[in-house]
Amino acid sequence: MSSNQIKKLVRGIPEPTIRRMPLYLSYLKTLDLNEKTYISAPKMAKVFGFDATQITKDIGYTNVVGKTRVGFDIKELIPAIEDFLGFNKKNDAFLVGVGNLGAALTKYGGFEKTGFKILAAFDIDPTKVGTEINNTKVLHLDKFQNLAERMHVTIGIITVPDEYAQQIADKMVSWGIKAIWNFAPTPIKANEDIIVENTSIYSNLAVIIKKLK
Numbered sequence: 001m002s003s004n005q006i007k008k009l010v011r012g013i014p015e016p017t018i019r020r021m022p023l024y025l026s027y028l029k030t031l032d033l034n035e036k037t038y039i040s041a042p043k044m045a046k047v048f049g050f051d052a053t054q055i056t057k058d059i060g061y062t063n064v065v066g067k068t069r070v071g072f073d074i075k076e077l078i079p080a081i082e083d084f085l086g087f088n089k090k091n092d093a094f095l096v097g098v099g100n101l102g103a104a105l106t107k108y109g110g111f112e113k114t115g116f117k118i119l120a121a122f123d124i125d126p127t128k129v130g131t132e133i134n135n136t137k138v139l140h141l142d143k144f145q146n147l148a149e150r151m152h153v154t155i156g157i158i159t160v161p162d163e164y165a166q167q168i169a170d171k172m173v174s175w176g177i178k179a180i181w182n183f184a185p186t187p188i189k190a191n192e193d194i195i196v197e198n199t200s201i202y203s204n205l206a207v208i209i210k211k212l213k
C-alpha cells in the first residue's frame with residue numbers, strides 16, 4: 001500500500017466514506033418513516049449520484065445489513081450511522097476569533113445534532129470579550145488554557161485572520177488541544193499526533209468559477 005493510500009484511511013476506514021456518511025444521514029432524516037421504512041442502495045445512489053455498490057460498501061462499515069429487494073431499515077440505519085460518525089457522543093470545542101465567520105459558527109445551532117458544541121469562544125478584541133453569542137460566552141484568549149483543561153475540551157476551531165492562524169494553532173496545541181478545525185486559508189502545520197482539518201471555502205468556489213468558464 002502506498003503512503004498516499006495509508007493517509008486516506010482513518011482508523012481503517014477510507015476518508016471519502018467518512019465524508020459521505022453525513023450526507024446519507026441528513027438525507028435519511030428527511031424521510032417520512034410513516035411512508036417509508038426501508039431504503040435501497042440504488043434509490044440512494046439516484047439521490048446522491050454515487051454508485052450503488054459504493055453506498056452498500058459505505059453502509060457496510062456500520063454493520064447494518066440490507067434485506068434483499070427492500071434495502072436498509074431506515075430506523076436501524078440512522079442510529080447506526082450516528083454511532084459510526086460519533087455524532088451520538090459529546091464533542092466539545094473552543095473557537096478562537098469571533099469575527100464574521102467565528103460569530104456565525106458560534107451562533108449556528110445545527111451542530112448540536114452532531115453532538116458538537118462550541119462551549120466558549122475567545123478573542124483579544126476588548127469590544128468582543130465579555131459579550132455573549134446565543135448564550136455562548138466570548139472570553140479573552142488568556143482564559144483558553146485553564147478552561148480547556150478544566151472542561152476537558154480537546155477540539156479547537158480557528159477563525160482568526162490568516163496571519164495569526166499558525167500562532168493560534170501552536171498555542172492551542174501547547175494548551176492541550178488534540179484536534180484543530182482551521183478556517184483560515186493557509187493550511188496550518190502541526191505534529192502528526194494532532195488532527196488537523198483545513199476547510200477552505202475558496203476551494204469550492206474555485207471549482208464553481210472554473211466550471212462556469
Ligand code: NAD
Binds near residue numbers: 099141161202
Ligand atoms: P474578522 O476580521 O471578521 O474576524 C477575525 C477575528 O479574529 C476578530 O474578532 C479579531 O479580533 C480576532 N483575532 C485576531 N487576532 C487574534 C488573536 N491573535 N487571538 C484571538 N483573536 C484574534 O475575520 P472573518 O471574516 O471572520 O474571517 C476569519 C478567518 O476565516 C480568516 O482567516 C478568513 O480568511 C477565514 N474565512 C474562512 C472561510 C472559510 O470557509 N474557510 C470563509 C470566510 C472566512
